[in-house]
Amino acid sequence: MTKIMIEASHIVKVLGEGAGRVDALKGINLSLGGGELTLLMGPSGSGKTTLLSVLGCMMSPSSGNVRICGRSTTGLGPEALAGLRRKHVGFVFQSYHLFPTLTAVENVRLALDVCGDRSSQARVKADVALATVGLSHKANAFPRELSGGEQQRVAVARAIVGSPSVVLADEPTAALDSENGHAVMTVLAEIAKDPARALFIVTHDPRIIPFADRILRIEDGRIVSDQQRSEHAGAVHTLKYAS
Amino acid sequence: MIFTLASRNLFHDRVRLIATVVGIVFSIVLVTVQIGVFLSFERMITTIIDHAQADFWIVPTETKSFEGSALVSARERFQALSVSGVTEVVPVVAGYASWHKPNGGAATPVLLVGAPPTSAALRPWNVVQGTPDDLSLPDAVAIDRSYFEQLGIAQIGGTAEINNQRARVAAVTKGIRSFTTMPDVFTSLERARGYLGVSASKASYFIVRVSPNADAASVRNALVASVSDAEVLTTEEFRHRSRAFWLFDTGAGAALLGSAILGIIVGTIIVAQTLYSSTKDHLKEFATLRAIGSSCRYILMVILVQALLSAVVGFTIAASIGLALVVATSDAALPIVMTPVLTLGLFGLTLLMCTIAAISAIRVVTRIDPAVVFAQ
Numbered sequence: 001m002t003k004i005m006i007e008a009s010h011i012v013k014v015l016g017e018g019a020g021r022v023d024a025l026k027g028i029n030l031s032l033g034g035g036e037l038t039l040l041m042g043p044s045g046s047g048k049t050t051l052l053s054v055l056g057c058m059m060s061p062s063s064g065n066v067r068i069c070g071r072s073t074t075g076l077g078p079e080a081l082a083g084l085r086r087k088h089v090g091f092v093f094q095s096y097h098l099f100p101t102l103t104a105v106e107n108v109r110l111a112l113d114v115c116g117d118r119s120s121q122a123r124v125k126a127d128v129a130l131a132t133v134g135l136s137h138k139a140n141a142f143p144r145e146l147s148g149g150e151q152q153r154v155a156v157a158r159a160i161v162g163s164p165s166v167v168l169a170d171e172p173t174a175a176l177d178s179e180n181g182h183a184v185m186t187v188l189a190e191i192a193k194d195p196a197r198a199l200f201i202v203t204h205d206p207r208i209i210p211f212a213d214r215i216l217r218i219e220d221g222r223i224v225s226d227q228q229r230s231e232h233a234g235a236v237h238t239l240k241y242a243s
Numbered sequence: 244m245i246f247t248l249a250s251r252n253l254f255h256d257r258v259r260l261i262a263t264v265v266g267i268v269f270s271i272v273l274v275t276v277q278i279g280v281f282l283s284f285e286r287m288i289t290t291i292i293d294h295a296q297a298d299f300w301i302v303p304t305e306t307k308s309f310e311g312s313a314l315v316s317a318r319e320r321f322q323a324l325s326v327s328g329v330t331e332v333v334p335v336v337a338g339y340a341s342w343h344k345p346n347g348g349a350a351t352p353v354l355l356v357g358a359p360p361t362s363a364a365l366r367p368w369n370v371v372q373g374t375p376d377d378l379s380l381p382d383a384v385a386i387d388r389s390y391f392e393q394l395g396i397a398q399i400g401g402t403a404e405i406n407n408q409r410a411r412v413a414a415v416t417k418g419i420r421s422f423t424t425m426p427d428v429f430t431s432l433e434r435a436r437g438y439l440g441v442s443a444s445k446a447s448y449f450i451v452r453v454s455p456n457a458d459a460a461s462v463r464n465a466l467v468a469s470v471s472d473a474e475v476l477t478t479e480e481f482r483h484r485s486r487a488f489w490l491f492d493t494g495a496g497a498a499l500l501g502s503a504i505l506g507i508i509v510g511t512i513i514v515a516q517t518l519y520s521s522t523k524d525h526l527k528e529f530a531t532l533r534a535i536g537s538s539c540r541y542i543l544m545v546i547l548v549q550a551l552l553s554a555v556v557g558f559t560i561a562a563s564i565g566l567a568l569v570v571a572t573s574d575a576a577l578p579i580v581m582t583p584v585l586t587l588g589l590f591g592l593t594l595l596m597c598t599i600a601a602i603s604a605i606r607v608v609t610r611i612d613p614a615v616v617f618a619q
Contacts, residue, residue, distance in 0.1 A: 058612075058613045079539065085534070086536030087536070091534055097528075097534075101251030102251060110532075110535075113245070114536055114541055158535070
């Protein structure tokens, strides 16, 4: 039985007020288990990013409860939420968001540094994370010296170096060509095999469906379908990455 | 990593770094010059008092500075001499006079200082030509070499007129500069009386010297009790009174300090502006830091280290310029003074200025919504 890493119950999120009020999430119930790669798909404006922000403790829900590794986020302030992110959540962003003035290995070490890990082992951990994404040979390269795919793999290394329970990825392949997108997804799929870690990817990209263990579809702030691998496997063959 | 990130952010954008450093340098050099001149002014105001071998000064009542024109009666001298522990009471005559150059032209006002050449109580110092004893010679005066041109003197032995009476340069000093445009001219007590028309029964001050074995406080109390129409001041009190008059009563010191404060304000604003815009440019990175879980404190430290690094770079350049100015003005009428304490103080001020300047940047960062990283 897989361990539940994130559990969201009756999540409602209202953005704006008055005439600009938007009900972004309308009662989401969701559990993410370890060793599972879950995709969240849906049209623009359906609430994908809002849900990702809520699950990633960047945004508090208007109502409902999120539990990360058993810890409720209800009532926590910005610093406490940042603390939860530090401890339990790794992020991969569409635009990588690497620090241009830091090398690849320094970008990875930064994630440990914000967690207070300034030991000599930090460098070793960063090297291991870079090796995991196949970029040991680019450890001292600056982001501008890396391709988009390599930058995203550095971002993945940064997300996993602190061994978080949950990795949340926002359109990780959107800015990449097929080859690089495939390379990044291969790395993410490998990472997702760790039973102590849940991987949750928000995407528009149908080419990454074959990597998913589970696909959630969201529309108008509601989860409208929840398919396990066995249920969507029939469709994946027609949506493979071009080689 | 905080230092690495801060230093890379700072040195990555060279144009902004230059703007920041220029702001700091401008500010600190301005403050250095103003405070350096202030210190120099402060020293020059009391230079004669500082070089007098005095334990106490008997001065006319309500004297504000050494340059005051009131006189005390010789009677006070005899009263002071009657006090136990007093070894010497030396009359000093000081006053403004007109120096007429030997080759004609407009008269130059000078501050004439006369004391007995036989006493060590007040003699010209840093004498580079002639000796202080030469002031015993007829019509002898001592002037500073830096005033030769202003006084129309070519060399030692040159003659001129003071208040239409002959004067001959018998000794030359180096570095005795007046804080006013009026040169100090030293002469004997008798010649000073003659030039200034001060009778033998009067003096500007009496320098009191006491026995090394005497209790200074007791002597002072006795002096205060015996002197009726004058004040008794310690050297420190006279120094303080002169400084207070010239620096603050005249407004000269306030103007210098005002300029220094203005420099600090302008520098702080420039640094704040550049740090603010730098932080705005790196907002995406700070939001990313926040998103990956960094505490607010961590981000504040990055900004603060960035500000302090700017301070160190800026101060190093500013201090070098300040030092060059000190050397360049060492022979000027009002040389800039830089002391170790002032240097340390300016460094502290630079750090403080940059820390205050970082506040606006910090205010921006503390409002970052980490979720913005998803929108970019």
